[in-house]
Structure formats: C-alpha cells, structure tokens
Amino acid sequence: MPPKEQGRDEGRDQQKAQRRGRPRSEAAERSIVAAVVQLLEEGVPIPDLAIERIARTAGVGKATIYRRWEGKEALLLDVVRSMEPVDPPLPGTSVRDDLVAIVESLRQRGLAKRSSALLHNVFAQMQSYPKLWDMYHRTAVLPRRQRMDAVLRRGIDSGEIRSDVDFDLLHDLFVGPMLVRTVLRPEGTPGEGAAERIVDAVLEGVRAPLTVL
Numbered sequence: 001m002p003p004k005e006q007g008r009d010e011g012r013d014q015q016k017a018q019r020r021g022r023p024r025s026e027a028a029e030r031s032i033v034a035a036v037v038q039l040l041e042e043g044v045p046i047p048d049l050a051i052e053r054i055a056r057t058a059g060v061g062k063a064t065i066y067r068r069w070e071g072k073e074a075l076l077l078d079v080v081r082s083m084e085p086v087d088p089p090l091p092g093t094s095v096r097d098d099l100v101a102i103v104e105s106l107r108q109r110g111l112a113k114r115s116s117a118l119l120h121n122v123f124a125q126m127q128s129y130p131k132l133w134d135m136y137h138r139t140a141v142l143p144r145r146q147r148m149d150a151v152l153r154r155g156i157d158s159g160e161i162r163s164d165v166d167f168d169l170l171h172d173l174f175v176g177p178m179l180v181r182t183v184l185r186p187e188g189t190p191g192e193g194a195a196e197r198i199v200d201a202v203l204e205g206v207r208a209p210l211t212v213l
Contacts, residue, residue, distance in 0.1 A: 031058045032065055036079045041118055046076065046125045046132070073132045080126070081140060083119050085112050090147070095155040096199060102148050103178050104195035110182025148175065162208045173202045 035058035039049055051072055055062045069075040085108045090098040113120050126133045152170055155161035161170070177198045181190045 028058075028060055028064055029068060032060060032068070032075070033079050033082055034058070036075065037083075037118070040079075040122060046122075046129055049076070051075075073135055076122075076132055077135050077139060080119070080122055080136065083112070083116065083122075084140075085109055087144065087147075090151070095151055095158065095160050096203060098151045099148075099155075099174060099199045099203075100195050102144075102151065103174060103198055105144075106175060106178040107182060107190060107195055110178070114182075145171070159208050161203070162206050165206055170206060173206065174199065177202075 032054065035054050036049065039054065039057060044053075049072060051062050051065055054072075054075070055065055058065075065075065069078065085105070087105050088101060090101050092098065113123065126136060148171060149167075152161060152167070152174075156163050178190070178195065181194070
C-alpha cells in the first residue's frame with residue numbers, strides 16, 4: 001500500500017478509536033434529564049415514563065439512554081438527585097460544627113421540597129414505587145446517615161458525647177427535630193439558625209460528664 005493511502009487509513013482508524021473512546025456527552029445527558037423533568041411537569045406519572053417516551057422527548061435514541069443508565073429507575077434517581085440541594089463538605093473544625101452542617105443540609109432539602117411542587121410530587125410517587133424508593137435510600141439516604149454516624153463516633157471517641165446512649169437514638173435525637181419541622185409541620189420550614197439551636201440543645205443533653213480528678 002502506498003504511504004499516502006496507508007496514512008489515510010491510519011488516520012481513519014484513529015478517528016474511529018477516538019469516537020469509541022469519547023467521553024459521555026454532557027449535552028445528551030442534560031437533554032435526557034430535561035426531558036424527564038418536562039414529562040413530570042406535564043403530569044406524566046412515574047409508571048408511564050417509558051424509556052421510548054423519554055428518548056423521543058429528548059430527541060435521542062434509546063441506546064443513548066441505556067449507554068448512560070441501566071434502566072428507568074437509575075435515570076429517575078439521577079433526576080431526583082439533580083433537583084435536590086448538594087450536600088456541602090463538612091467544615092471539619094469541630095464535632096459541633098459538622099453536626100450543624102449536616103442538620104442544616106436537612107433544612108435546605110426541606111426548603112427545596114416545599115418550594116418545588118414537582119420535587120414534592122415525585123417524592124410522593126416514589127414511596128409507592130418500591131424499587132426506586134429503595135435505590136434512593138441506598139444511594140442518597142444511607143451515605144448521609146453514614147456521614148452523620150462518622151461524626152457522632154468521632155464525638156464519642158473524643159469524649160464530647162456520652163458513650164452510654166443508644167447509637168441509633170443518638171442519631172435520631174439530632175436529625176429528628178429538623179425532620180419533624182420540615183416534613184410534618186405545614187406552617188413552614190424553620191429559618192436560619194435552627195440547625196445551631198437543635199444541635200446545641202441536643203449536645204447539652206448528651207455531653208459526656210466531666211471527669212473529676
């Protein structure tokens with residue numbers, strides 16, 4: 001084969017390899033997520049959100065969706081998480097400051113659900129869709145719980161928090177008040193400073209006693 005033709009063939013092969021190895025298109029992903037949000041806003045219930053319908057609304061092929069998500073549940077999970085506030089990194093300055101940051105993130109998610117009728121509606125539907133609800137808990141709720149547990153164990157190890165309190169109860173004492181006030185009280189979500197007040201009140205009750213020498 002002449003060198004010029006060989007060079008052209010090698011160039012085409014390189015282009016094909018680049019296409020095969022090309023990163024996932026962010027534009028396509030945004031279009032797909034936007035399509036799901038659009039359909040939900042139009043009142044389409046979760047069971048009727050077929051991949052074919054989502055692909056048609058997004059202007060992509062079904063294969064484009066399946067290359068990015070293993071199924072409808074995984075796609076919906078990403079959509080829901082994209083609508084929620086992102087958990088900020090913990091300050092790491094103290095156990096108290098980290099607990100305040102975690103409880104404040106609960107308040108922010110409560111605000112998001114109350115201000116977004118769509119998010120509120122999706123969560124209501126998810127609870128009757130066991131597979132999606134379980135996926136949400138495993139990939140979104142459980143990591144948040146683990147993050148809180150790590151801070152609490154740090155407080156116990158440092159002697160800032162009593163070690164004789166049931167650990168699950170200890171967790172609930174911090175997150176429970178904010179969940180009650182954001183989920184069960186229709187009159188409104190607590191304002192700024194609520195996370196600090198909750199954490200300080202609970203810490204006062206679970207603080208390890210001073211050792212008298």
